[in-house]
Amino acid sequence: MGGLLRLTPVADDLAERFQRAGFQLALVGGSVRDALLGRLGNDLDFTTDARPEQVLKLVRGWADAVWEVGIAFGTVGCRKADADGNSFLIEVTTYRSEAYDRTSRKPEVSYGDTIEEDLVRRDFTVNAMAVALPGPRFIDPYGGLEDLSKQVLRTPGTPQASFSDDPLRMMRAARFAAQLDFDVAPEVVAAMTQMSDRIEIVSAERVRDEFNKLVLGDHPRKGLELLVSTGLAARVLPELPALRLERDEHFRHKDVYEHTLTVLEQAMDLETAGPDLVLRLAALLHDIGKPRTRKAEPEGRVSFHHHEVVGAKMTKARMTKLKYPNDMVKDVSRLVELHLRFHGYGSGEWTDSAVRRYVRDAGPLLERLHKLTRSDCTTRNKRKATALARTYDSLEERIGQLQEQEELDAIRPDLDGNQIMEVLGVPAGPVIGNAYQHLLELRLENGPMAYDDAVAALKQWWAAR
Known part of the structure; x- marks a missing residue:
């Protein structure tokens, strides 16, 4: 719990304020989990028996800023800086339980009276621990500390009850697997598989946000494989499991699904300024046009002509359905469309004209296109991989030379x-x-x-x- 010592001034100050008013306050959920893992940030989650209106009265005049965006769900947000100038984003949520009905996309909120009642409705045991303040007093009624030490995700109650309350928790299991590199308990995986159709009542925006967190995790392959194996991916991103093309004597080719996951990991290795959602989505979706364009050729070969064009259209359609911002849809689709452009020029010397068109078509996505193209080489043939890398090295050198001479990034006609x-x-x-x-x-x-x-x-x- 050493990570909690840094919070004492702000957390204890707030807890004493609640205590004087006759209410309880506890640090809860992901904040406790991250403190135990030594990765606690400045976003703090608290739970209380005070109702939202009472929470508002207690934080106003104490916090530097207060917002009520989540008050309909029992949450009050605020920002508070400590004496050293560290700024904390704080959310205080009233003890509660959430439940969905079969037709609703929004949770129905009802308030509880005890912290144990609140913790049992949490998604996983590692998020169902609390530290009552001031004190502190550690509260762990469902064995979250043991599960944290074993790096396993279990639900406080039955997974069926948990996922019935909020089906998005099935995707959250995959997200935490990707973020924390934890294993998901077999009974939880079984419930995810059994109840995968329930994800369809959750709004596209919530699904998208959870999926983004998964893709941006340190181990996205782990989360993606779980989505595919449980059938959840077939509901939210069916293009991904569709890449598991059957291989037989007539359709011999490398596994496109495994290739895609490898490309994603190789793209991550090339990131230079932290996780890049646009690059990672492009890597994940770059070959989704292959199943629709697959064609048997003589001698048992398989072709996927124009799969990049088809894939770009499919990417735009899927991302639009998941309510991604228009700019992101445009960028990811463009990268998918351009990911084969480099190979279209073969291994010969690039002409100045070809280089100019490559740079012009990529526009501000050029650096990402470099990374995606390099990541798309997953051959085990070291000689072939080295040759491709050298060819791309030479292309980047040519781009650099022409950029110095001609300002390629802003190509315009010689007359306006x-x-x-x-x-x-x-x-x-x-x-x-x-x-x-x-x-x-x-x-x-x-x-x-x-x-x-x-x-x-x-x-x-x-x-x-």
């Missing part, structure tokens, strides 16, 4: 729209756009032109019309 109108003597309209596009193609193909050369090229195009 106003100059085109002036040269041609015509007003704004579709023809100016066509002229602009023609000059852009010349710029990509041949590099920069002097002003007089660009004017001559424009007049030549205009005369040919």
Whole structure:
């Protein structure tokens, strides 16, 4: 519990405030778990017998800021800095229980009167521990400390009852497996498999948020494999289990599902500024077009022509259904669409024109495209892998050389729209756009032109019309 000592000034101060008002307060859930694991951050969760309106009265005037976004679910949020300037984000939730009915997407909240009653409705035993304050007094009625030491996820009550209360907890089991590298107890896995269809009553936004946390974990393969094996993935991301293409004498090829998980892990190894959700989603989805484009070829070969184009459309559709932000949908779909572009140029020397088009099409996603393309090599043939890496090294060198010469990141035609109108003597309209596009193609193909050369090229195009 050493991690809790750092919290004493703020936590004890708040607890004494509640105690003077006749209420109980305890640090609870993930905060206690993370303190025991030595990874406690500045987000603190408390539980209390005080009702939300009473909590509001107690934190107002004490906290630096207060918000009521979750008050309908019994939660009051606030921010408080200690004497050393450390800022803590605090959530205080009234003892409660949540339950879904068969048709509802939102939990029905009812308040409880004891902390034990509150803890039994928590998702897993490792999150069903509390520290009553001031004191402190450790509360662990469901063996969470033992499960934490064994690195196993169990539910305080039966998993069936827990998942019936909130089906999202099935995905949360996979998320904690990915984040903490814990194993999920067999009875919990069995309940997840048995009740996987219940996830469909949970809103797309909640599913998406839980899935993001899983993908951003240190061990996403572990969580993803659990989603697939229990049937949950078939409900929320069916494109993933669909990658487990059957292999027989007519369709011999490497396992696309295993390849995908390996690409994800290799992309993670190339991250330089922390977990990158866009890169990881692109790695996970880059081959989802393969099942729809699979075709048997002579001599037992298999082809997946244009699977990157089909995959990009499928990525956009799935991410839209999961209510991802439009910008993220656009970026991930674009990376999926471009992930084979490098291979389209073969192993030969890249022309300046090819490099310019590659950079232009990738735009601000260029660095991520570099990482995705490198990650997509999972061959066990060391000679082939080395050759691919060298070819991509040479491409990056060519990009660097041209960027120094031509400012590739901001490729524009050598004449802007106003100059085109002036040269041609015509007003704004579709023809100016066509002229602009023609000059852009010349710029990509041949590099920069002097002003007089660009004017001559424009007049030549205009005369040919």
